[in-house]
Amino acid sequence: MLSYILRRAAHLLTLLAAVSILCFGLVSLSPIDPVDAYVGADVFKVGPEQREKIAQRWGLDKPPVERFTAWAGNMLRGDFGTSAIFNEPxxxxxxxxxxxxxxxxxxxxxxxxxxxxxxxxxxxxxxxxxxxxxxxxxxxxxxxxxxxxxxxxxxxxxxxxxxxxxxxxxxxxxxxxxxxxxxxxxxxxxxxxxxxxxxxxxxxxxxxxxxxxxxxxxxxxxxxxxxxxxxxxxxxxxxxxxxxxxxxxxxxxxxxxxxxxxxxxxxxxxxxxxxxxxxxxxxxxxxxxxxxxxxxxxxxxxxxxxxxxxxxxxxxxxxxxxxxx
Amino acid sequence: MLRVNDLTISFTRYGRGVSRDALKPVCGLNLDVKPGELLAVIGSSGSGKSLLAHAILGILPGNCRVEGGLLFRGEPLTPRRQKALRGRSIALIPQSVGFLNPLVRLGGQVRRAAALSGMAGGQARHAADAAFSRYGLAPAVSRYFPHQVSGGMARRVLSATATVGDADLIIADEPTTGLHREASRESLGFLRALADAGKSVLVITHDLKAVLPWADRVAVFHGGTTVELTAAANFSNDLSGLRHPYSRAMWMALPENEFAAEHASTQGGEQGCPFSYLCGCSDAACAAAPPAPVLFEDGFVRCHHA
CATH class of the missing domain: 1.10.3720.10 (MetI-like)
Structure with missing residues (x-):
């Protein structure tokens, strides 16, 4: 019984790790630019400096691996981060x-x-x-x-x-x-x-x-x-x-x-x-x-x-x- | 109690495309069982003996055709009558523990059998307990699931399900398969006790040696029919009592006799005697037509040379 619970828990942890790595990888490869998507119709009103600021604020200027480790580190502390589109945790x-x-x-x-x-x-x-x-x-x-x-x-x-x-x-x-x-x-x-x-x-x-x-x-x-x-x-x-x-x-x-x-x-x-x-x-x-x-x-x-x-x-x-x- | 006259069971099988062919695993079978008697039906494995049991109970699959007469207590066993009698007057003891529901406790299954034989709730519980103790099963066994008991114990549980009601005819299908000598002796002993109590017991088996000491009469099954019905005592080293060459060959094939090989096939000749092509004394008459049963005081034989 105890070994069953331990086995299941180990399964869950490896599953979550694999899922987050895979998902993060796929999102990084996605052709959608988060800033473009965020700016939406206002694309002509937002200048390159402003875009850079948004990217900086979201940490998009850093390489994907660094972003992932930062995100994973926060995750382990229970911080899922803030949603960009809803502006809420x-x-x-x-x-x-x-x-x-x-x-x-x-x-x-x-x-x-x-x-x-x-x-x-x-x-x-x-x-x-x-x-x-x-x-x-x-x-x-x-x-x-x-x-x-x-x-x-x-x-x-x-x-x-x-x-x-x-x-x-x-x-x-x-x-x-x-x-x-x-x-x-x-x-x-x-x-x-x-x-x-x-x-x-x-x-x-x-x-x-x-x-x-x-x-x-x-x-x-x-x-x-x-x-x-x-x-x-x-x-x-x-x-x-x-x-x-x-x-x-x-x-x-x-x-x-x-x-x-x-x-x-x-x-x-x-x-x-x-x-x-x-x-x-x-x-x-x-x-x-x-x-x-x-x-x-x-x-x-x-x-x-x-x-x-x-x-x-x-x-x-x-x-x-x-x-x- | 039970009389089977010229029973024929045929299957329709679909071959390639639209072709259909009929299989006749049982053809022109005769036998009868009296009250207080244990009749053994002996035949090689896979020859269709179990179909006889299923035909008597009316539980053959839908693509089967049954012809010929089945009489129970002198009256024809119609499908309607089979439906009413099975579980009440006619009970089956199946081959193995595989015939019990793997997810239902043994006690529950015996109680259900009792309820189906027409008993009310409390009475059924009582009868199930009685059946358990009759077969030397501890009350704790009723809490077990089928996979938790040994082959011999499963046999006793199956016997309990069949005898928990008050059936007059009990059909045991291969009661010794997969059991060691002690357990198979015990299994047959239970059946003998039922016969001694006045019930009719039909034992279907391939194990001639094990069943002989317990049987009153033996029906020898070959090529879809009973080639001979004779007293069990006739199976002895003095072969004169056995009238059919197949019965004699079967006896001779036992290890302690001459171990004479017997290459029986389940499918006989299309027209003639099913044993003709293996028989030492077959001639033109044997190949031409199946022999009709010749009656004797203790049974019959189907042989042109008997």
């Missing part, structure tokens, strides 16, 4: 944006997990029937659907044509964050969350269905049938237990994809969450914010995988703590 920006995204992502995550699992179990238990065929068709169709396209489609139907949902953002325009009612917040959350969960569902369905058919063809399902168990009984007493485990693992393991999906969904709906902040940081060359988000999301995804791993050990009696990390 990086951690504050991430914290605020994360809270906005959290609702979106958790709603999508729970919805896709539950609905996907139920559909996958139904398809697998009724393999070969028209129910199975239609569920599979639906899953294949969704697997090939780009997130942004689905988001636009939902916007056209529900916001433009039916006018049931707002067209953008997390709150009505002109309303202070403190004055947003619960219903307004939910209303704004609905479409982005639906987009995100509908896209995430197909992997859950296909994975669950595959496991489910495996169980239905297993020797122990056959023996259960010989004992007089009917299909619903096999599903309840044998299959669910064996299928829920990989499903939960998958669900935690897909946290990374959820993150990626939320970037697209938030972009389409102009939802001011972490995903949008990532895009802005990237496009406008805000290196401290970008690296901060990357590190936080790496920890987030790592935590998801670790939870999956721990759950496996708790639920499956055949896996112990001391074997393979």
């Amino acid at each position: 990086v951690l504050d920006v991430i914290g605020k944006r994360f809270m906005v995204s959290l609702w979106l992502m958790s709603l999508a995550w729970v919805l896709s997990g539950l609905v996907g699992f139920a559909l996958g179990v139904a398809a697998g238990a009724m393999e070969g029937t028209w129910i199975d065929t239609s569920i599979r068709f639906y899953a294949y169709l969704l697997a090939g659907t780009p997130t942004f396209w689905l988001g636009l489609l939902l916007l056209i139907i529900f916001s433009v044509k039916l006018q049931l949902t707002p067209i953008c953002c997390a709150a009505p325009p002109g309303v202070l964050p403190g004055d947003v009612t619960f219903w307004q917040a939910v209303q704004h959350l609905l479409l982005p969350a639906a987009t995100l969960s509908i896209v995430g569902i197909s992997a859950v369905i296909m994975h669950t269905r595959q496991k489910m058919t495996q169980v239905m063809h297993s020797d122990y399902a056959l023996f259960a049938r010989a004992q007089g168990e009917r299909t619903p009984g096999i599903v309840r007493h044998h299959a669910v237990r064996n299928v829920v485990l990989p499903a939960i693992t998958l669900q935690f393991a897909t946290l990374g994809e959820l993150f990626g999906g939320s970037i697209l969904a938030e972009q389409v709906f102009s939802y001011p969450g972490l995903g949008r902040a990532t895009v802005e940081a990237g496009v406008r060359g805000d290196v401290p914010l970008l690296l901060g988000i990357v590190l936080v999301s790496a920890v987030f995804v790592f935590a998801g995988n670790t939870v999956a791993d721990i759950l496996y050990r708790v639920v499956d009696p055949r896996i112990g703590w001391e074997r393979a990390a």
Whole structure:
């Protein structure tokens, strides 16, 4: 148990080191000039001296390796730096944006997990029937659907044509964050969350269905049938237990994809969450914010995988703590 | 109790493209089991013996076709009747621990079997405990998972699941596979005890030597059919009691006899006797048509020369 924790911690540290080096390298090679991006439309009003001052203030005049060591040194002391575009400490920006995204992502995550699992179990238990065929068709169709396209489609139907949902953002325009009612917040959350969960569902369905058919063809399902168990009984007493485990693992393991999906969904709906902040940081060359988000999301995804791993050990009696990390 | 008349099981197999061909692993099989009797079905490994058990229970896969008559207590075993009887009047003891759900504790699985045999909650728990102690399993074992018990112990748990209800016909599929001599003797002893208590026991096995001391009668399975059904006592060094050349060859092939090699194939000739091409006394009649069963007081034989 202790060695397991130590191993996981070592994994996390090496992962974070690798991710920050890689990310920093990529950003340094990026053709986007942070000063240009910062100055934006005022490019003709800003003279070379002023640009140099900005670059100096941000430390851009120093070589990349020196910048990286300075940044890493501050990181180790817990200082993530200041976001260039928001002019706020990086951690504050991430914290605020994360809270906005959290609702979106958790709603999508729970919805896709539950609905996907139920559909996958139904398809697998009724393999070969028209129910199975239609569920599979639906899953294949969704697997090939780009997130942004689905988001636009939902916007056209529900916001433009039916006018049931707002067209953008997390709150009505002109309303202070403190004055947003619960219903307004939910209303704004609905479409982005639906987009995100509908896209995430197909992997859950296909994975669950595959496991489910495996169980239905297993020797122990056959023996259960010989004992007089009917299909619903096999599903309840044998299959669910064996299928829920990989499903939960998958669900935690897909946290990374959820993150990626939320970037697209938030972009389409102009939802001011972490995903949008990532895009802005990237496009406008805000290196401290970008690296901060990357590190936080790496920890987030790592935590998801670790939870999956721990759950496996708790639920499956055949896996112990001391074997393979 | 159980009578099997001319049972044929065929599979449809898809070959390349749209070609289809039918496999008949079981063809024209006959046998009967009486109450209080232990009948052993002996045949080489992989010859399709387990299909017989699955056919009786009605749990063959969907691409199977079953023809011929299955009678249980004198009445035909229709799919509907199989559904109602399995787990209640007909119980299966499967081959290995692989037939238990790896994620469910053993006690839970035996209790579920009891519930399926028609018992209510408390009664089922009681029956499961009784079955555990009947097979000498400590109460703590009910908390174990299947991967935590030895082969012999798994056998006892499987026996417990099959006997926790009050089934009249118990079918044991390869009860000695993977067990050392002591454990396999114990496993067969349990089955003998069930027969002595008035149940019908059908043991499907390839291990002639292990099962002989416990069986009342033996059905010899070859080429998809039972070539001979005879009293277990007829398997002795005086070969006169065995009427079929394959039965004699099987006995001779035992290590302590002459170890005479027997190169049995699972697939017999298309038309004639399934043993004809290996048999020392085969002639034109054997190649032409499969022999019909010739009845004797203790069984039957399918041989043109018997």
